[in-house]
Amino acid sequence: MAKIAFIGLGQMGSPMATNLLKKGHEVSVYDINLAAIEKLTALGAASSPTLNEVVQGCEFIITMLPNGKLVEHVIFGEQGFVNAIAPNALVIDMSTIHPFESDQIREKLNALDIQFMDAPVGRTSDNAIAGTLLILAGGTDEQIAKASDILLCMGSEIINTGGPGHGIRVKLINNFMSISLNALSAETATLCEALDLPFDIAMRVMQGTPANKGHFTTTWPNKVLKGDLSPAFMIDLAHKDLGIALDVANQLHVPLAMGAASRELYSQARAMGRGKQDWTAILEHVRFCSGLTK
Amino acid sequence: MAKIAFIGLGQMGSPMATNLLKKGHEVSVYDINLAAIEKLTALGAASSPTLNEVVQGCEFIITMLPNGKLVEHVIFGEQGFVNAIAPNALVIDMSTIHPFESDQIREKLNALDIQFMDAPVGRTSDNAIAGTLLILAGGTDEQIAKASDILLCMGSEIINTGGPGHGIRVKLINNFMSISLNALSAETATLCEALDLPFDIAMRVMQGTPANKGHFTTTWPNKVLKGDLSPAFMIDLAHKDLGIALDVANQLHVPLAMGAASRELYSQARAMGRGKQDWTAILEHVRFCSGLTK
């Protein structure tokens, strides 16, 4: 059994620390919310008013905090625990923070010869309670191997994301996509309602198309990801269809902020000569606009 | 076997008409492209330089054209076939056109006691060749029943979309969503590349989350679609994560037009008091912004 410090007992952190306790680990906890601490100490956790004492002698120090400034603060701030970290301890930040802040924290700790890995989590607070989170482990293979028993007390699956900083990066990518997609889905469903089209009929259709299955595993692999831009469905036609949708939406008073932005993207792709290419070539267009290709 | 007129022999129409011939139907065809006509007549189709003669005596008249103006034109234009339609014939528009144009055509034909249904198709030109298109049938149940043998010569699946005009509406919804999603996916994949994160790792994560599975069948059914807005993941946090993504993207020179639009949508939802609601409440926000709710 390991000695573990757990800092940050919020909606996610509290059940995660609880699961560590349940698996028999020796856990000391810290939060600014005393009620949250009491809940854990009632379950057998140790605590202390100072971070230094909380991390004392721990093999693993886990942070689960709302943002990078706070992670920085509990480690390097005036009351931070940086000088109390045991030799060979591994600091694991499981928060969802800015990846460049995570990089800075890792670099500052590594400069002090302290091990650090990023391991943000996927899924929901229900999964945190059930111990079935998805762990996006960013670190060296050694760090991940060392931490995996501990991480699997909180989650049911670990993905080795390929290196230090990759966990927090993949979390960002996943959240960007799923959060933006949520808003785009809302535009679609609202347009559907404004057209008096029952949503279950639209769903029945979309379940069989990229609209709901996504493009990453349907249209892209055999086209743009292979470098084949010959048209199965042309950029020009995609642009035309978006134009119809926006015209309908504007007649029906459904504002489509994201839809409108996407039409202008296709328009730009056409202006730059991609009108007759496959619609998946929009990836090449966005890469070009980002300076990633010439 | 039925007597069928087929008007519009493009990338989709040509193989669709071919499949009707192959199944033994008597098909007369029309296009402004003579080479396209010759290909079909070589396979046994009849043709004629005038639309009136092409539709003469046909039970089914199918149009498959690039836009609504052309559909309107071949029916009601100076050389249009409207006056040559046989009694009891069914006009089936399989084109992807503006739904309000489709409505107008139906209403004008119905006023002349002529049957009309919309039946746009899903999937690709490969499916048109294989006869495995998805048929989105908009019409009365009688019309769909009458047409289904014919439609199943061209497609492998018919969805009864629930009424006249619903086929073309569901096509619009599906295309809006899949085309916009394609552009959003491109922004995500480009951000991933700019972060030096291998795309296959991002894919491995996203395959298990709404990022690739979509929200319609994952996060929405148990939350917003049931009227439960208690937060599994708060609008406030979704907004925060988008802010991080945009900050990273702007540092890395990855323009995220759609991502930026989505952040402002979440910002607006927060301004209107939804910050502590579940992220799926963005649907309720967009509905409100469209005047569908008070």
Added chain:
Amino acid sequence: MAKIAFIGLGQMGSPMATNLLKKGHEVSVYDINLAAIEKLTALGAASSPTLNEVVQGCEFIITMLPNGKLVEHVIFGEQGFVNAIAPNALVIDMSTIHPFESDQIREKLNALDIQFMDAPVGRTSDNAIAGTLLILAGGTDEQIAKASDILLCMGSEIINTGGPGHGIRVKLINNFMSISLNALSAETATLCEALDLPFDIAMRVMQGTPANKGHFTTTWPNKVLKGDLSPAFMIDLAHKDLGIALDVANQLHVPLAMGAASRELYSQARAMGRGKQDWTAILEHVRFCSGLTK
């Protein structure tokens, strides 16, 4: 004095026709709104239930209608006046319509040897009443010379916009800019309010800067319009400042849809190597994105 037909007696058309009458011209009017007609006939206008009779023998036929479909309809529709136009008559469309619809109407009339010019108006309904509209005359120099006495009954200033179709084009450009600018101004003023900054102080500053004076006559002439992209204020800094504004706005719940779109434009300009150029180089960037430059 001239014989003039005036078709379209709405908020603008009614006072414009009135002013023609007041200046002593012989005016016959048409509208679907009988009350509007009565108002004009009470002032001495002639009228008739058929367009053909209204335009009979007129030297000038003026249309002032809500959209291009209606202009097309009154000229070429079933009841349209196209066959009743006197030889040497000049058709003047003063409506704000789609420029490509205007082009089509002109081309169709010219093919029949009928003279047509576009002359949309600027300013407001108050100016229509006062006869002080701004006339944006699109036509040949001969047409504008011929029409100018008539036009100056309704407006106080004619701008010869340089050729047929140019009037309606410049109207479009002006309206696009002023309407979009109105929304951007609203975002700015709202951000100002959310920052608790009195608007009159912001105004006092902006009156002396491009923020209120515009760029066309301040920053552009000596930089981008001369081909000088050396930085007085760098794209990189402009991008940074927009980032601060968006961060502030997102903290204060002020959604800046246009501001967000503009930041991504600057981001794209940076990605394409313009970060160290003058901010007016954004013009060159947008031109590039439109395929106007390589």
Added chain:
Amino acid sequence: MAKIAFIGLGQMGSPMATNLLKKGHEVSVYDINLAAIEKLTALGAASSPTLNEVVQGCEFIITMLPNGKLVEHVIFGEQGFVNAIAPNALVIDMSTIHPFESDQIREKLNALDIQFMDAPVGRTSDNAIAGTLLILAGGTDEQIAKASDILLCMGSEIINTGGPGHGIRVKLINNFMSISLNALSAETATLCEALDLPFDIAMRVMQGTPANKGHFTTTWPNKVLKGDLSPAFMIDLAHKDLGIALDVANQLHVPLAMGAASRELYSQARAMGRGKQDWTAILEHVRFCSGLTK
């Protein structure tokens, strides 16, 4: 003559410090760029490798740095000058930084009984050289009175922006508006070019309209700012005209990211019942979307 420390000798700071010297003040300077320091010491400035020595005994300490982190750093960082500030000295930050960072710096200094004001500058580096900057003074009236002789060595005009933090806020507002407007102007000019309309003709028209004169001093004062939303030009018509412009632009391959965003804003305003209001009511709409009104 005053004793002044000047920290930050970039494109703006260097000529500003030079002007202080020229007016006879005793100036000590600091920068990480030694060449920049040498240029100033050659003109009579004092310098020192430590910030503490540079600010020693100075009545005024001016910072002119690229961002708030640096301002924070030179004041409160490990080598920061906070403990060397003379009693009654006034710290003046003339940088353009994040207003909330400026607030934090002021609050931290005030807590130590140290006077701080924000006084960012307007206009260009040419004006910095000529000593004709516009000074946006944020501070108490006493602070501004005390600083004004000094400030007028660098600028030709001081605007008292009404209180501490207001200078940096008004700078933000001004820059947000002028930078976004620059991009919108680029969209307009590019659309003009794509329409083959000479820009000077468009300019001739726009110079007399809100398109170039702005709305703050033309359309707003007698309408929305007075609470009068009766239509001089209706939201519905503004929305229609934007629709035409976007249709034209999309046909001509001119991507209008900002124009598209603005159309969706007007669409939303219509959905929320503002279609028949004056176009200046878009301000009320954006205020509503920001939670500033119910």
